[in-house]
Amino acid sequence: MFRLTINQRQSESLSVMLFASAMAISIIAIASLLGVILVKGTGHFWPTKIQLVEMNAGQEVKKFYGQLVSESSYSDRSEITKQYRMTDWDRLGFSSVYIDDASNSMEGSYPVDVALLTLRSGSQVLAKPVSLISEHKAQPLSSFDQLLVEVAANRNQVEFILNNQIASLNSQLQTVDIAQEETRHQQLIDEYDQARHKANELKAALSSYLLIVEDALGTVYELPLNDIERYDYVNQYSLWGKFKYSLRSVWQFISESPKQLYASGGVFPAIFGTVVMVLVMTIFVTPLGILVAIYLHEYAAQNRLTTLVRISINNMAGVPSIVYGVFGLSFFVYELGAGIDNWFFKETLPAPTFGAPGLFWASLTMAMLTLPVVVVATEEGLRRVPDSLRMGSYALGATQFETIRKTVIPMASPGIMTGIILAIARGAGEVAPLILVGAVKFAPTLPIDNEYPYIHFERQFMHLGVTVFDGAFQGQLAGSGSNMMFAACLFLLLIVVLLNIVAQVVRQRLRRQYNALLEH
Amino acid sequence: MLDFFASSRTEKNLDALAADKVAINVKDLTLHFGEKRALHSISMKIPKNQVTALIGPSGCGKSTLISCFNRMNDLIPGCRVDGSVEIGERDIYHRKENVSVLRSRVGMVFQKPNPFPTSVYENVVYGLRIQGISERRVLDNKAESALRNAALWDEVKDRLFESALTLSGGQQQRLVIARAIALEPEILLLDEPTSALDPISTLTIEELINTLKDKYTVVIVTHNMQQAARVSDQTAFLYEGKLIEYSDTNRLFTMPREQQTEEYITGRYG
Numbered sequence: 098m099f100r101l102t103i104n105q106r107q108s109e110s111l112s113v114m115l116f117a118s119a120m121a122i123s124i125i126a127i128a129s130l131l132g133v134i135l136v137k138g139t140g141h142f143w144p145t146k147i148q149l150v151e152m153n154a155g156q157e158v159k160k161f162y163g164q165l166v167s168e169s170s171y172s173d174r175s176e177i178t179k180q181y182r183m184t185d186w187d188r189l190g191f192s193s194v195y196i197d198d199a200s201n202s203m204e205g206s207y208p209v210d211v212a213l214l215t216l217r218s219g220s221q222v223l224a225k226p227v228s229l230i231s232e233h234k235a236q237p238l239s240s241f242d243q244l245l246v247e248v249a250a251n252r253n254q255v256e257f258i259l260n261n262q263i264a265s266l267n268s269q270l271q272t273v274d275i276a277q278e279e280t281r282h283q284q285l286i287d288e289y290d291q292a293r294h295k296a297n298e299l300k301a302a303l304s305s306y307l308l309i310v311e312d313a314l315g316t317v318y319e320l321p322l323n324d325i326e327r328y329d330y331v332n333q334y335s336l337w338g339k340f341k342y343s344l345r346s347v348w349q350f351i352s353e354s355p356k357q358l359y360a361s362g363g364v365f366p367a368i369f370g371t372v373v374m375v376l377v378m379t380i381f382v383t384p385l386g387i388l389v390a391i392y393l394h395e396y397a398a399q400n401r402l403t404t405l406v407r408i409s410i411n412n413m414a415g416v417p418s419i420v421y422g423v424f425g426l427s428f429f430v431y432e433l434g435a436g437i438d439n440w441f442f443k444e445t446l447p448a449p450t451f452g453a454p455g456l457f458w459a460s461l462t463m464a465m466l467t468l469p470v471v472v473v474a475t476e477e478g479l480r481r482v483p484d485s486l487r488m489g490s491y492a493l494g495a496t497q498f499e500t501i502r503k504t505v506i507p508m509a510s511p512g513i514m515t516g517i518i519l520a521i522a523r524g525a526g527e528v529a530p531l532i533l534v535g536a537v538k539f540a541p542t543l544p545i546d547n548e549y550p551y552i553h554f555e556r557q558f559m560h561l562g563v564t565v566f567d568g569a570f571q572g573q574l575a576g577s578g579s580n581m582m583f584a585a586c587l588f589l590l591l592i593v594v595l596l597n598i599v600a601q602v603v604r605q606r607l608r609r610q611y612n613a614l615l616e617h
Numbered sequence: 618m619l620d621f622f623a624s625s626r627t628e629k630n631l632d633a634l635a636a637d638k639v640a641i642n643v644k645d646l647t648l649h650f651g652e653k654r655a656l657h658s659i660s661m662k663i664p665k666n667q668v669t670a671l672i673g674p675s676g677c678g679k680s681t682l683i684s685c686f687n688r689m690n691d692l693i694p695g696c697r698v699d700g701s702v703e704i705g706e707r708d709i710y711h712r713k714e715n716v717s718v719l720r721s722r723v724g725m726v727f728q729k730p731n732p733f734p735t736s737v738y739e740n741v742v743y744g745l746r747i748q749g750i751s752e753r754r755v756l757d758n759k760a761e762s763a764l765r766n767a768a769l770w771d772e773v774k775d776r777l778f779e780s781a782l783t784l785s786g787g788q789q790q791r792l793v794i795a796r797a798i799a800l801e802p803e804i805l806l807l808d809e810p811t812s813a814l815d816p817i818s819t820l821t822i823e824e825l826i827n828t829l830k831d832k833y834t835v836v837i838v839t840h841n842m843q844q845a846a847r848v849s850d851q852t853a854f855l856y857e858g859k860l861i862e863y864s865d866t867n868r869l870f871t872m873p874r875e876q877q878t879e880e881y882i883t884g885r886y887g
Contacts, residue, residue, distance in 0.1 A: 485727060489793070492725040493720065493796065493800065503743070
């Protein structure tokens with residue numbers, strides 16, 4: 098009955114609407130994904146204004162300085178729940194406060210003389226700086242910058258004495274024969290004592306630099322200036338000031354180690370670990386993938402077997418990544434790794450060297466995972482090299498290998514590059530298999546350092562994707578951690594998008610090159 | 618009348634040519650693609666420093682025959698060759714024959730110009746580099762003389778390092794010829810070299826072919842009978858894989874011996 102009531106034109110426009118709305122839903126999905134990551138991710142860097150929040154808790158009025166983290170309302174209740182970040186004096190760090198009924202709290206003012214104090218430990222303090230003390234004398238707040246520089250210089254000097262002078266004296270003392278070189282030994286001991294004394298003096302001087310602050314209730318505290326990394330009068334910042342603050346935060350994010358369990362600091366070790374893992378993976382997968390593709394396309398007879406191999410390789414790209422992780426763990430780590438330990442690292446057993454998840458196995462597993470990407474892209478590149486060029490090369494007396502090396506590979510190189518870039522993007526973004534074969538939430542050391550043999554294939558490493566994954570769980574506990582997760586997520590997204598753009602540009606260039614060739 | 622005598626003399630020479638005058642000696646050549654027989658026991662002697670044209674309708678096997686002379690048909694799966702092709706008194710189908718060396722001695726130019734997407738210069742020295750020549754001065758000299766011999770030097774001398782793809786179709790085809798003669802081959806095989814070109818470029822190439830025979834033996838496949846008549850010294854007419862008639866060009870086009878030849882050149886089929 099219904100079908101009879103609509104004519105052909107109506108049904109035509111209905112189907113167009115169906116397609117269009119499917120399109121619209123997709124666009125909304127993509128836009129909201131990018132929007133959420135962008136807003137939440139950049140939120141980590143952008144300074145939030147500091148509020149003086151007052152709330153009624155029974156009879157007494159509580160006051161604190163806080164930064165608004167989130168605001169949510171429920172449709173069935175008129176209440177608004179607000180979450181603030183505030184300073185917890187007991188732990189000298191941030192904690193969150195939820196205020197269930199916003200009507201209990203009074204929207205406080207934004208006091209301009211309250212600063213966000215970032216400590217070197219990574220925690221932050223919201224307080225009003227009152228005065229400064231150096232060498233037991235009060236100093237005006239205007240000398241804050243100058244005193245911070247002084248303190249930093251002193252701190253560097255102490256560190257220099259401890260790390261260089263005392264360390265070298267120590268090693269000299271160990272080599273000196275006390276019986277034979279008594280005077281020299283004594284001299285070294287004196288020098289050592291002097292250095293120690295100097296360091297202690299400087300340290301004492303350092304601890305005499307203090308910042309006096311006042312919290313929202315008017316309680317006065319002292320903070321050692323040596324603990325303070327920087328201060329920001331966030332509420333006074335103009336747009337440019339806020340922008341500068343953000344830039345500094347971004348730099349901190351990509352250059353520092355995580356602090357306070359990913360509540361602050363940066364993700365440098367994760368970026369570093371990701372880069373090293375991806376590089377090692379590329380070293381494995383590129384030659385192998387290219388050789389496979391060349392054999393398949395240039396040498397192998399095109400029969401049922403090659404078709405089967407080709408289909409298998411294409412399907413390998415669709416295997417869930419966790420399967421590769423399980424394979425890597427059970428075969429690479431437990432079989433190969435244990436074997437290597439038995440042969441080469443017998444002295445350290447039962448503590449495993451290669452028999453535990455680590456950089457090498459993670460890279461190898463990811464190389465297997467990305468092999469199909471490289472093979473398929475390379476073959477696509479080879480397919481685009483016209484046969485007439487191969488013929489031309491053979492006709493000039495080139496062998497098949499010379500033809501491949503001098504004509505086919507150079508012409509297919511954009512396709513090969515595309516494959517490598519896509520593999521890198523895949524390797525940078527993957528999480529599931531990495532958790533099984535070597536990526537950890539926190540690694541005490543980097544996979545490359547100045548310790549022999551400089552690159553440590555057996556070490557566990559940190560990875561951006563894994564950092565995001567961990568952050569997602571932590572985010573339920575502390576609002577501050579979730580922002581860090583979004584920031585890491587944004588960073589990951591940027592890297593992958595950037596790599597894909599590069600791959601796209603390379604592919605376009607390839608197309609143009611061949612179009613020019615096919616015109617004549 | 619004089620013409621007639623001249624041609625009859627050449628015709629006589631084609632069968633009983635002195636061994637040192639023969640560039641390619643085809644003996645009882647039969648070729649199969651899988652089960653299908655493409656060439657039927659062809660025997661012919663191609664004289665040195667002359668232009669020999671192969672004509673015939675599409676699918677008659679003329680391109681297959683020419684690609685037997687540098688064994689390009691090896692690349693086609695399922696191709697089987699019986700009989701022999703002798704170049705310089707050596708059977709190139711001997712199993713010890715080095716095909717790469719053979720192809721550097723017998724150059725080939727295809728229907729569509731196929732320059733490499735590199736510079737003009739790199740195109741010309743490609744074969745030389747394969748030979749292991751890397752000395753810049755030698756490469757420069759050989760490239761220049763090859764380009765001069767291919768009548769291309771004046772047009773490209775100022776753009777040697779530009780992409781070869783920026784040249785016109787006719788220039789590209791002459792570049793491909795230059796690329797082949799840079800190796801100083803004995804024989805040059807041209808497989809319908811002008812079929813993808815405009816008439817003016819075709820004329821340039823034909824003039825070039827006339828000058829090339831001083832140095833090289835040229836074998837040209839063409840579907841254009843006027844072209845065969847213009848450029849060649851002798852012509853072979855193939856039909857359905859068989860060599861129907863092979864004689865002096867003037868003779869073949871004016872007084873064909875076989876009826877099939879006459880029908881073809883008068884345009885009754887083909």
